[in-house]
Amino acid sequence: EIVMTQSPATLSVSPGERATLSCRASQSVSSNLAWYQQKPGQAPRLLIYGASTRATGIPARFSGSGSGTEFTLTISSLQSEDFAVYYCQQYNNWPLYTFGQGTKLEIK
Amino acid sequence: EVQLVESGGGLVQPGGSLRLSCAASGFTFSSYSMNWVRQAPGKGLEWVSYISSSSSTIYYADSVKGRFTISRDNAKNSLYLQMNSLRAEDTAVYYCARETQDSSSWYGCFDYWGQGTLVTVSS
Numbered sequence: 001e002i003v004m005t006q007s008p009a010t011l012s013v014s015p016g017e018r019a020t021l022s023c024r025a026s027q028s029v030s031s032n033l034a035w036y037q038q039k040p041g042q043a044p045r046l047l048i049y050g051a052s053t054r055a056t057g058i059p060a061r062f063s064g065s066g067s068g069t070e071f072t073l074t075i076s077s078l079q080s081e082d083f084a085v086y087y088c089q090q091y092n093n094w095p096l097y098t099f100g101q102g103t104k105l106e107i108k
Numbered sequence: 109e110v111q112l113v114e115s116g117g118g119l120v121q122p123g124g125s126l127r128l129s130c131a132a133s134g135f136t137f138s139s140y141s142m143n144w145v146r147q148a149p150g151k152g153l154e155w156v157s158y159i160s161s162s163s164s165t166i167y168y169a170d171s172v173k174g175r176f177t178i179s180r181d182n183a184k185n186s187l188y189l190q191m192n193s194l195r196a197e198d199t200a201v202y203y204c205a206r207e208t209q210d211s212s213s214w215y216g217c218f219d220y221w222g223q224g225t226l227v228t229v230s231s
Contacts, residue, residue, distance in 0.1 A: 034217035036153075043203055043221035044153065055208075055219060087153055091216025095143070095158035095167050102152045 002026055002093050006086075006100035012108040015078050021103045023071040023088035032092035035064055035073045038102075039084045047086075048073065075105075083107050110134040110220045112204050117225030124194050124229070130187040130204030130222055138162075138182035141207040143218065144189050146200035146227075156202070157189065172198075194229045201226050 003026040013019045023033065031051040036044035046055040048064035051071060061076040075082055088100040116128040128144070144156040157178040158167045166178055177190040187204050202225050205218035 032216065034215070036218075038153075043224060044218070045221075046208065046217060046219045049208055049215050049217045049219075089153070089217055094216050095141075095165075096169075097143075097155040097158075097216055099153040099155065 001096065002029060002090050002098050004088055004090055004098050004100035006088055006103045008103060009101070010104045010106060012106050013078055014108045015080060017078055017108075019075040019078055019082075019105055021073040021075075021086055021105070023066075023073070023100050025069045025071075025090055025092075028068045029090040029092035031067045032090060033064075033066070033071050034089045034091065035062075036087045036089065037082075037084045038087065044087065078105075080107075110206070112206065112220055112222035114202065114204055114222040114225040117202065117227045119228045119230065120194055121231050122195060122229055125190070125192045126194065126227060128189040128191065128202055128204075128225060128227070130189075132185045132187065132204075132206075135206070135220075137180075137185040140209065141214070142180060142187045143205045143207065144178060144187075145203045145205050145218070145221075146198075147203070147224070148197075148200045151200075154200075159187070191227070194227075196229050199227060199229050 005024045007022045033051045035048040038044040052064045063074045085102045111133045113131045141160050159178045175193045179188045204222045206220040208215040208219040
C-alpha cells in the first residue's frame with residue numbers, strides 16, 4: 001500500500017496570504033496525484049489532478065506541483081471560502097487508491 | 109447536470125447487513141468507472157471499492173474484502189454496495205464517486221461525489 005502523508009496537520013493563515021500544503025508518498029506515484037477540498041458537512045471537491053491540472057471550474061489561485069514522492073498545493077491569495085480541509089490522493093497504484101490524512105486550513 | 113444520490117444508510121447492529129444505492133444522472137453512466145469512498149466521523153477519506161464501466165473489473169480495500177460487494181446496473185444508472193458482517197469500524201458516511209475523464213485520458217481520481225449516506229453500526 002502506498003502511504004500518503006500530509007503536512008502540516010493544521011495550517012493557520014490570514015486571508016489574502018499564500019498557503020502552501022505538502023503531500024509525500026511512501027513511493028513514487030509519478031504525477032498521479034489529486035487534491036481535494038472538503039468543507040464541513042459537504043462531499044470533497046476535486047481541485048487538482050495529474051499533480052498540476054486544475055479541475056473544471058477551479059479558480060486559478062489554486063495550483064499544484066511536484067512529481068514522484070513530493071507534492072505541493074498552493075493557494076496564492078486566500079479567500080474566506082478557502083478555509084477547509086484538504087486531502088491528497090494517489091491513483092498511481094490503480095485502483096488501490098489511498099488518501100492523505102488531511103490538512104486543516106484555518107483562519108489566523 | 110451530473111448528480112449522484114446515495115441512499116440506504118441507517119443504523120444496523122454488528123454482524124448485520126445493509127445495501128447502499130447510488131442513483132446517477134446527467135452523464136452516460138455506462139461509460140464511467142465508479143467507486144465507493146467512506147469517511148468515519150471526524151476522520152479522513154478511505155477508498156472502499158472500485159468497479160469498471162462494464163463490471164468486468166472489481167477491487168476492494170483489504171478492510172472490506174470478503175464482506176462487501178460492489179455492483180452496478182447500467183440500464184438503471186445505478187451503483188450498489190452490499191455490506192455484510194458489519195462491524196463498528198464500518199461506521200462512516202459512504203460516498204459514491206465518479207472517476208475523472210477528460211478528452212485525452214481517464215484518471216483514478218473523483219470529479220463528482222454524492223452527498224453521502226451515513227451508516228452506523230452499533231448495538
